[in-house]
Amino acid sequence: MTDSTTSSDDRLLAAQAETDALMAMVTDRITLETFDPNDRQLMRRMVFEGLGDARGLVRLRFAETLGEIGEVATPILLEALADKSNVVLRRAATKTLTIIADPRAVPALLDAFLHDEDTVVNGSAAGALARTGETAVPALLDILASPEYAESTKGHAAWALAFIGAEAAEHLYKAMGSDSVDVRCAAIAAIAQVAQTNSDERACNILIAALTDAAVAIRNEAAATLGQVNYPPAIPHLILALRDSDVDVRKAAVSSLGKVGDTTALEPLRAALDDEEEPIRLLAKLAISKLERRLAEGDDE
Template sequence: MVTETQPPAPSETDRLLADVNSQLAEGNFNITNAQQLKQMVESLADSRGMVRLGFVEAFGKIGKPASPFLLEALANHPNPVVRRSCGKALAKIRDPQAVPTLINALLNDEDTVVKSSSAGALARMGEAAVPKLIEVLESADYPQTAKGHASWALAFIGSDAAEHLYQAIHSESEDVRMAVVGAIANLVHEPGNDQAQEIILLALKDESVNVRAEAATSVSQLDPQLGVPHLIPLLEDPSQEVRRRAILSLGKLKDEAALPALTAKLSDEREEIRQLVKVAIAQIQKD
């Protein structure tokens, strides 16, 4: 990155923001004025949050013509405050061409807030970002923090990512399958989306403990008549975490059909399991 420069004086920044907003309101903003667009990017270093937000909103109104300037700054500007705001502005513009640079920032920027704002922008990109987000999850080279951001972005994208997710459930990567199950849980209530339900139920038998645990949590989003019969066998899963998640989901589903199986677990040898079972039974009997 280049050497950090001093941000414009507050009075200069205020004047620029007023001019930009006036031009946008009057419909005569010149998208070919590279100097003004660069000045707007530099003004994202302002110490006042509302001023930075004003420029972010303005970039959103300008749209894709601003993308090259924001992408250059996101990749190379020395000031993390500027890079953070660039990510937020790109989230408003939703230019698919931004995906590679946003992925690079998510993976490699030294500032955690820049990583988060890049993840937020990727989430707003919709389907265009899905293949790259899945690649992040598939790679063994990236940290769990980056994978967590990618998983969140996929879940946020939701139905626009559905077809990619349905294919990715067969990935050899445990991280991908976990993310798919978590994201698909948001789709189960959409009319006619039986495939989402089928994938969650299939994941209950996954060889990975972590995938089964994620699926056990996601089953709480299903209809109780469908979910409870598939959760009860998990009360005997070899993994305590899977058993714990199954108990929690049974409590959330509030179906009395689960009571006999839960009652039998009141004599479990593990104190945590017994306490969770008591809570789940209380949830079911509450109504």
């Protein structure tokens, strides 16, 4: 081992010892309730030294501690997120901002999501936007509406919308009027989550309306989701969907009618036994069997 290598190792060990001492000091002050979150110098050390440490467990401890401290750490974390020279620091800063979920971070997180050269930072920024909630929704919808962004980016934006869910409901309902198929697809997937989680009547009615959307993907999502929610007014609309021009929509409608268990669907499902597509005929047999079994169980009671 050369002298230069030994010197480098010594410097690394010394830096790590300083970081460990910093964490011990912060922990003691928090325990003794003497920690001052307005001590900017200390906060900067926690962010730049703690989150920049080469050891993953050390970074995690600082991230969790900063997360507990909360929004007062946001401005310094945004400085770290802008540090183009240190990808480890940017990754850790983004994950810490996910814990804090401060709406003030949305513009910087959007920039990191769309433009950072590191894919881990991109994905973590999408997660942070999702945790931030409603504040991020208009920008996420703009991404989906734009032809500028790749499908992978739009996929992350759609996931974030679905994660936000009910908190973004009003934005999602309005988004169903968009001319963009990507926007409507993301909105209907998120609305499906709202309908299943909250049994929201408005969300269910929007799913029903989506059964006649011009885009096959949206009709398919709506038909499939309506089988997961207990909403009787959807039954006649699902029956109409058995005549949809798209085979996947018809399959979803058949499956959903079998799941919801309304015996008024028996005759329309028997008609589906003559569908030109074999998968639909097979699914119709299964759905009819389920409904007939339910009908028989009702007669036995």
